[in-house]
Amino acid sequence: MILPRLHLITDDRIALRDDFIETAATVARSGALALHLRASELGGRRLLALARQLRDALKDTRTLLFINDRVDLALAVGAHGVHLPERGMPLDAARSLLSAGTFLGRSAHSAEDARAAFAQGADYVFLGPIFETASHPGRSPLGLEAIRGSLPGRVIAIGGITPERAAQCIRAGAYGVAVIRAVWEAEDPGAAAEAILLSLESVEDDD
Numbered sequence: 001m002i003l004p005r006l007h008l009i010t011d012d013r014i015a016l017r018d019d020f021i022e023t024a025a026t027v028a029r030s031g032a033l034a035l036h037l038r039a040s041e042l043g044g045r046r047l048l049a050l051a052r053q054l055r056d057a058l059k060d061t062r063t064l065l066f067i068n069d070r071v072d073l074a075l076a077v078g079a080h081g082v083h084l085p086e087r088g089m090p091l092d093a094a095r096s097l098l099s100a101g102t103f104l105g106r107s108a109h110s111a112e113d114a115r116a117a118f119a120q121g122a123d124y125v126f127l128g129p130i131f132e133t134a135s136h137p138g139r140s141p142l143g144l145e146a147i148r149g150s151l152p153g154r155v156i157a158i159g160g161i162t163p164e165r166a167a168q169c170i171r172a173g174a175y176g177v178a179v180i181r182a183v184w185e186a187e188d189p190g191a192a193a194e195a196i197l198l199s200l201e202s203v204e205d206d207d
Helices: 020-028 044-057 071-077 091-097 111-119 163-172 189-206
Strands: 006-009 034-037 064-068 081-084 103-108 124-127 154-158 176-179
Touching: 006 154, 006 189, 020 034, 020 044, 020 189, 034 044, 044 064, 044 071, 064 071, 064 103, 071 081, 071 091, 081 091, 091 103, 103 111, 111 124, 154 163, 163 176, 163 189, 176 189
Parallel strands: 006 034, 006 176, 034 064, 064 081, 081 103, 103 124, 124 154, 154 176
Antiparallel strands: none
């Protein structure tokens, strides 16, 4: 199983939309990507039900399901990956619970923290914000220089990503990119995801 280069993240507001599952299914048909279910304010039962709906909606697509922060839910629905926050469960503890082949990632907000996560066994690291983003209005962007530092693993750039910036991140050395608003708030989420995927592929073709 190959780690996708485009990671699409939800939040509580997105996950509670009436058309969430339908939109997720549409986006999933755009190509190979990872869809992260992140909804920290939802109760366990409701989140489990949503995860099951999402899993079923992604069948017969090339989109992988990741669960954020909840290893137990990931196990319950057979998710392809688990993503942990920077101060979340220790990676070795999470790894011991997961089946072989399940992706395990961590968020980091500095190159130093990213290196630490890789040293602890992360398969990939979300690093950001790389650019200014409405998700973290008070946080200074790290810039592309944070990616250009020699990091010993697959870096997923996050924060203020657009199709044009996605290509910049790959050229700077990132493995992939993660987005929220660039897709979910687009007039046509499926087309928005396709645009980012095409941008990523264009850099690969240049190589």
